[in-house]
Amino acid sequence: MSSHRIRTSAAAIAAVVALPLSLGAFAPQASADTPSPFGTGCSSLPNSGKGSTTEMSKERVATAAANNPKLTKLALALKDAGLTTKLNDAKHITVFAPTNAAFDKVSKMQLAGLLKDKAQLKKVLTYHVVDKAITPSELPNGSFKTLEGSTLKTSGSGESFKVNDSAKIVCGDIKTANATVYLVDEVLMPPS
Template structure:
């Protein structure tokens, strides 16, 4: 019985140590509640839980709070527009901060974002990258302070 309990404890500890996907990593962080709600409303949750790899420029709840409430509420109800905005935040592949270079980067949405690297500061369109390299088992999250809007 004692061996069984030790094995069960080891299995639970090992299971808890596994990395999470992009969505679960964002949920666990606690500062991406609006983003997770938007991903679910757009029907993109299963995609971002998929094999990837993905690089996600993730706006925080504070970034979403910069959008007027009526405009954000309307966006959350318009699945096509919401999908366009959210996929504009995703780049195929896993791009770590050390690999980022200035230039245009094609997003999953189809358009490109402009990445500007100046010293240790990185901007994506008009958003500042505030934290980098949050690892997930299917990609990486870089935190941004502004919601990106496709042209």
């Protein structure tokens, strides 16, 4: 009888040891659960401190833009349009955020006119915002209604995506405390 107990105990111990080991092979890895930004422009973001993706994830979207050296012109435009609080209070939104370089592509005369006309500035900026979290898997053939009321379209594959067939997403899937951010290389203009 004692040899039967020993065999039963040995089998039970082997099962207890084998189960966690076999489950470990199927357990998700921490890095697979944590989305990371994609795109060639991500390398130009700060690695740590203000403006880094780690710090942006702790801040509301308009605050994160103000603290990111690539988005200071957007942050100022949001402030001028009176949208900072609205975007910071929103939940689960997506912002196609024009970089400073995108604002530099707009002619000085057009930009000055836009900054003087608060209603038009607000219209342009809300055209960059979608009232839902957009994942990279939705970008290949995406069509999204913006807060401005018009639709913007996304296309592409892998890590190469465009908005409205012209603006490139240079760094995408950046998380903030209340939004997903895709940095774009052009200021998007709503349809007339």
